[in-house]
Amino acid sequence: MDPPPPKSWSIHTRPEIIQKYEILERVGSGAYSDVYRARRLSDNLIVALKEVHDYQSAFREIEALQILHNSPNVVVLHEYFWREDEDAVLVMEFLKTDLASVIKEAKKREGGGGGGGIGVGELKRWILQILSGVDVCHRNMIVHRDLKPSNLLVSDEGVLKLADFGQARILLESGYVASGENPQPYEEDPGEPLSQADAFRPSDITPDTDTSSQGGFRGQEHVTMSKEEYFKVLDELKSKNLDKDTNVQDGDTSCLATCTTSDREDDPFKSSCSFEAEEAGDNREGSLTSCVGTRWYRAPELLYGSTSYGLEIDLWSLGCILAELCTLQPLFPGTSDIDQLSRIMSVLGNLNEETWPGCVKLPDYRTISFNKVENPIGLEACLLNRTAEEISLVKKLVCYDPSRRATAMELFNEKYFKEEPLPVPLSELHVPSSKNGQDEDSPGGWYDYDEMDSDSDFEDFGPMNVTTTSTGFSIEFP
């Protein structure tokens, strides 16, 4: 029998919750939350109760999940509890495993000679599900900002669902995202899930009529749009957003931008934010913080401090995830932001106007410079023994210039998914029975990215020369 959960958590003392749910155990903790497995007393449904300790994170998650309601590859929000001065509690469908565990198990099979890795048909099915989830977010102009294998939850049946929208933002017009009012308690009505009136809820935000005609901002209709049309819509929305932004503070909130010469005395990166940094940098006027996402999956524009990025940051993360599914190894497992960039450069080559027109305008472009990478190894070297089609898929996403990254919708139409071996049905996927190695004390299990905790870990670099420049410093790794 499970030991009783600790009673010190506030969720156990809230009558509105314990009247409806029996809390069974704590299944995980994140930067902003504790998540419990619970039983809904009315019908014994097993649910996840996510107690979110950060107002903004809770608001964003609720807002995004309501807009994405009924999307098959996004976790379902059944209900939420929201009261002033108390943590929000989100009641979600319970999904007992995730893609990180799928990868971990596949690796074990490979090591044990049990058939090896993830079969191509399986790989295709996993990828298609991820693309479907990312596509519906992006057609709703929602940038997830923290895509990684452990945020892709998996049901017993093999259905993959995007979760953890605590860092998500809706890239629509200013003032369109959240009014600052508190959402009111909300309960899913299966008949008309998002139609309750009266109080403000994030679901009261309706899409811009100009753009909804372009292809459905809700649900799962898959509208065929060329890349040009798709980006035209995105560009229109982005430029509308920018027109209204009179106060974009590029650089102020960046991870590296604050490294000035005066910061160098002790540790040149002491001012770097951690990968779980607070989002104080985001503002309602449209300037975004670059301190989002988990480092290994963080796009180069974020690492260089951009505060005016778009959906493309998710596409970079997606590319890293696809590569990881292919090789069962993280593509760029950086131990600090600088190490992250240097790993990327060793594969893709130096960042310059040729590889990414406009990169010199990135807030931190001149703050730090890297040695010239004479012979970048290329993505092929990271994807040994994978097919040309698989390498090409990853290349379409893992490229410097964000405007060159393929959209999720484009990737759907790749020949790769229509060729033999075809994507397997869900029933043929290897679904782990739990999150690997997970226990109460180590909710993240084997895959908890401990090594990413520090942003100022220079030990891995070996010798380096730090030179003061007029704008900051330059580091050379001889």
Ligand SMILES: Nc1ncnc2c1ncn2[C@@H]1O[C@H](COP(=O)(O)OP(=O)(O)OP(=O)(O)O)[C@@H](O)[C@H]1O
């Ligand atoms: N619906 C769910 N069903 C089962 N487990 C879940 C569910 N949602 C979250 N979890 C688990 O709870 C833990 C924390 O969840 P989540 O990642 O959403 O929180 P967070 O505070 O936003 O985390 P992070 O630090 O990764 O941003 C994770 O181990 C996750 O797998």
